Each structure stands twice: as C-alpha cells, then as structure tokens.
Amino acid sequence: xxxxxFTAPVFLEVxxxxxxxxxxxxARTICLVIALANQLLAIFGKSPLPIxxxxxxxxxxxxxxxxxxxxxxxxxxxxxHNARLAGKYLRDLKEVDEK
Numbered sequence: 001x002x003x004x005x006f007t008a009p010v011f012l013e014v015x016x017x018x019x020x021x022x023x024x025x026x027a028r029t030i031c032l033v034i035a036l037a038n039q040l041l042a043i044f045g046k047s048p049l050p051i052x053x054x055x056x057x058x059x060x061x062x063x064x065x066x067x068x069x070x071x072x073x074x075x076x077x078x079x080x081h082n083a084r085l086a087g088k089y090l091r092d093l094k095e096v097d098e099k
Contacts, residue, residue, distance in 0.1 A: 078084045
C-alpha cells in the first residue's frame with residue numbers, strides 16, 4: 001500500500017515514534033513556542049510581557065531562594081549528635097564494602 005511515498009515499514013515506524021511522545025516533550029515544545037513568539041514580538045518592538053526591573057529582581061531572588069532551599073533540604077544535613085554518629089557509621093560501612 002502506498003502511503004505518500006513511504007513504504008509500509010517506514011510508516012509503521014513513524015507511527016510507533018509518535019505514540020511515544022511524552023507529556024514533558026509536549027510541555028517543553030509549548031514553552032519553546034511561547035519563548036520564540038516572545039522573542040519575535042520583542043524584535044518588532046512590542047512588549048508582550050511588560051515587566052519592570054523591580055519585578056525581575058524579585059523574581060530572580062525568589063528563584064534563587066527556592067533553588068537553595070531545595071538543595072539544602074535534599075542534602076543529608078547531620079545536625080544532631082546521633083545523626084553525625086549514624087553518618088560516620090554509614091561511611092565506615094561503605095569503606096568496608098569497598099575493600
């Protein structure tokens with residue numbers, strides 16, 4: 001069967017690939033289209049996102065705070081004496097396993 005110049009096996013491969021598109025791929029593609037549209041509007045002197053300097057500063061500060069908060073929360077921070085002992089015990093066990 002002729003499928004626009006493609007043979008049947010190639011057509012089936014394309015169909016299989018399109019079925020595997022993830023939500024993340026779609027979200028990233030939408031973000032890219034929005035960013036490109038924003039850039040084109042900025043090139044032609046339109047202001048699609050009217051943001052002042054104070055808003056940008058606040059946004060950057062908030063994003064930095066969120067990133068550092070997540071990093072600090074994710075890492076295993078041993079503050080208590082028992083936690084430090086448990087951390088040392090775990091490191092000692094890993095050293096024994098490596099030998």
